[in-house]
Amino acid sequence: MNFGFGSNNRDRLDRIGAAPGNNRIESERLKTNSERIPSRKTKSGRTSARILSLISAALFALALGLYLRLPDFRVASVQIYGHENVNPEELIYYTGMKNQAIGTVDPEVIERNIFRRYPENRAISVHAALPNRLDVYFEQRVAAVEWNFGGSRFWIDEEGFVFNENLSASPEIIVYANSFPGAMNRNDRTVPKKFRKEIVDSARRIFAVKPAESRLNFTYDNGYGWDSGKGYMLWIGVNDSGLNEKMAMANGLDRYFKANEIEPEMLSLEFINAPYYRFAD
Incomplete structure (x- = not known):
């Protein structure tokens, strides 16, 4: 009794390997692998677009900052809300905001300065309003x-x-x-x-x-x-x-x-x- 693989058996295996279904499976496998590996060209394109976007944003911020430092964008007035006894001119000089570029105003610093001068208030908030005005809101204690x-x-x-x-x-x-x-x-x-x-x-x-x-x-x-x-x-x-x-x-x-x-x-x-x-x- 012969348990080895003779020529007939080898021919049978060759026919199985050459079957159309097996070729299709191998083709699908290669296609899937190719989809998993992004092309270097695609990666390079995405990186370039990201860098260009960052550069554009930085240039815009720089241009806006320079624009807001023009003479027309320097603090010239203060609008007071919620307090009848505060002189706007006195407040603007007291806080050191006169002629400061509106784009460099730090509301939290101004609020602390005003609180030191008017501690009887419950809350104070400052907002910069273009082109050259500060809005100061007082919440008085009751x-x-x-x-x-x-x-x-x-x-x-x-x-x-x-x-x-x-x-x-x-x-x-x-x-x-x-x-x-x-x-x-x-x-x-x-x-x-x-x-x-x-x-x-x-x-x-x-x-x-x-x-x-x-x-x-x-x-x-x-x-x-x-x-x-x-x-x-x-x-x-x-x-x-x-x-x-x-x-x-x-x-x-x-x-x-x-x-x-x-x-x-x-x-x-x-x-x-x-x-x-x-x-x-």
């Missing part, structure tokens, strides 16, 4: 509390920021004071740039419970207080801690005073567990 401090005044916004010029409407809450929350001593006049927000919230809640006809006071010794309208001053301390309990106690003590014909000059509820009253000297 006063939540006015602090009448020995003849001078300052204002506090909702976030606790302090400012010395109020351009918004006068707030409902006005505190007449000889000190302020957190003062180191009676003579301390160094008002912080910012109070804690809790101080604003306390002033609002305390203002809401006092008699409408009485003004809200604040002293270093007693904190917040007002004329009770019953012949004595009522003091409740430097914040609104235990405010509801203090108001209930004030009503109870007022009934006690009337029943016993007591006429104090002041009643202090700063320490709710140790209230005290005092007679006039």
Whole structure:
């Protein structure tokens, strides 16, 4: 028995290799390989187009920069929005923008300079407008509390920021004071740039419970207080801690005073567990 490959077997293999289907498979394989390999000519063309595009963009930017440095494109005016008390001419000289090329203006630098001059504003934004104008937008702080401090005044916004010029409407809450929350001593006049927000919230809640006809006071010794309208001053301390309990106690003590014909000059509820009253000297 012959298990080798004779001439007949070799002829059969040759016929299989020469079959049209096999040739087609080989042709498709070669075609696929040729598609995977991009031609050097295509690569070179794409690279040249990219370089040309970059050069064109650079030349355009250079031309635009030079164009914006022409005399007609130098800062000549400032338009103010949101602030009535800022002089445009003063602002343009203060920021050093006079005759600066509009294309070289750095809005962030100008905004910082303006903030140093007008810190009472909540936000300031600067935009360059062609050909030669700067637009400056002011967002003013809105006063939540006015602090009448020995003849001078300052204002506090909702976030606790302090400012010395109020351009918004006068707030409902006005505190007449000889000190302020957190003062180191009676003579301390160094008002912080910012109070804690809790101080604003306390002033609002305390203002809401006092008699409408009485003004809200604040002293270093007693904190917040007002004329009770019953012949004595009522003091409740430097914040609104235990405010509801203090108001209930004030009503109870007022009934006690009337029943016993007591006429104090002041009643202090700063320490709710140790209230005290005092007679006039």
